[in-house]
Amino acid sequence: MGYDSLPRLAHGREERSRKSENSWATSIYDYAESLPRMEILRLDSLHAALRETPLAEWAGRLPDTLPARWWSRPHGDRERWRALLASLPPPPAGEARLDADRVGVVGRAPLDAAMREELTRKLQGLHPWRKGPFELHGIHIDSEWRSDWKWRRLAPHIQPLHGRLVLDVGCGNGYHLWRMAGAGARHVIGIDPSELYLYQFAAIRHFIGAAPVHLLPLGIEDLPARLGGFDTVFSMGVLYHRRSPIDHLRQLAGLLRPGGELVLETLVVDGDETRVLVPEGRYARMRNVWFLPSCGLLERWCRRIGLRQPRVVDITATTCDEQRATAWMRFESLAQCLDPGDPERTVEGYPAPKRAILIARRR
Secondary structure, eight states: OOGGGHHHHHHHHHHHHHHHHHHHHHHHHHHHHHHHHGGGGOHHHHHHHTTTSTTHHHHHHHHHHHHHHHHHSOOTTHHHHHHHHHTOOOOOSEEEESSSSSEEEEESSOOOHHHHHHHHHHHHTTOOOOSOOEEETTEEEOOSBOHHHHHHHHTTTSOOOTTOEEEEETOTTSHHHHHHHHTTOSEEEEEOOOHHHHHHHHHHHHHHOOOSEEEESOOGGGSOTTOOOEEEEEEESOGGGOSOHHHHHHHHHHHEEEEEEEEEEEEOBSSOTTOEEOOSSOBTTBSOOOOEEBHHHHHHHHHHTTOEEEEEEEEEEOOTTTBOOBTTBOSOOGGGGEETTEEEEETTSSBOOEEEEEEEEOO
C-alpha cells in the first residue's frame, strides 16, 4: 500500500463515521416522527378504560413500550395505508351494529352514488380483507372468511361475555372483537402483529365510532408471561402456526385470571388421543403449519398444563362456502388448496382442513 492511499483511507473512515452519525440521527428522527402516528392505537383511552382493573399497570406501560416495537418493524405500505385512512370522509349519521353478522353501520340515509363509489375505492385500497363480513352504509365488505359462521358455532358454548375483560390473540382485522363487544364485554383487546389488520380495524372504527375495543400490533410473546388479568381469552387459528403448541397453551393460560375461560379454535385431524399430524412441508399451501392434533390429544395437552375441564364443543370441516376468494380478497383461497380430484384431501395429500373449538378453565 502506497503512502498516497492513507489519506483516502482516513477520509473513508471519516465518511463512514459521518454516515453512521447521520443514520443514527435519522433513526432517532424517524422514531420521534412515529410517536404522533401512534394515535391510531388510542392508548390513552385504553389506559383510562382499564384503570380500575388488574390490567391497569400493564396498560400504563404501553405508551413507553409500544412505540419502539411500532417503529422497529414498519411495513412498506404503512404510509399509503396511513394516507388512505386520513382521507376517509367524515362518517355519515347512522346506527352501529356490533351484534349483526355484518358488523358495521346502517346509515340514516343512503349514500349518493359518488360517495359510495369513493368510499368503496378507498376501502378496497386496504385489500385483502381476510376476516368479516362488514357493512358500512350499504357497502358490503365480502371478506374471504365468513367469520360470522365461526361466531355462531362458538357463541352458545362460552361463558356470557357481559362485563368481562376479553383478549383475542391473533385477532386479524378485529371482526370478532366487535362481536365480543356486541355481546356485552366490558372491554375487548385484540393483538395481531400484522400491520394491515390494524388499518382495516381503524377504518371500520372510523365509521362505528366509540366502542370498548382496542387492537394492538403485538404478538403473544410481547405480553407479560403471567399477566393473569383477563376473564376470557380467545385464540382462534393460531395454535397450528406455533412451533411449540404446548408452550402456546401455557402462555394463554397465564393471561387468564384464576377461573377465567380459554376459547381455542384450531385445525385438527381424526384419530385417538395419541394422533397428531406434523406436515413435512406445506399444509394446504401454508408454510408455517406445525402440529394438527386429534381432539383427544388437544384435550390432553390442556389437562397436562393444568387447565380444567377442557372439552371440544364443535368440530366442523372448512368448506369453500366459508372460505373463498371474493372481490375483497382476490388471491387464491381454499379451493386452490384442495386436491381437484378429491376435496377431502389437500393438494399435498393431507386430510382437508377441519376445525375444532375447545373450551377450558384456568384453575
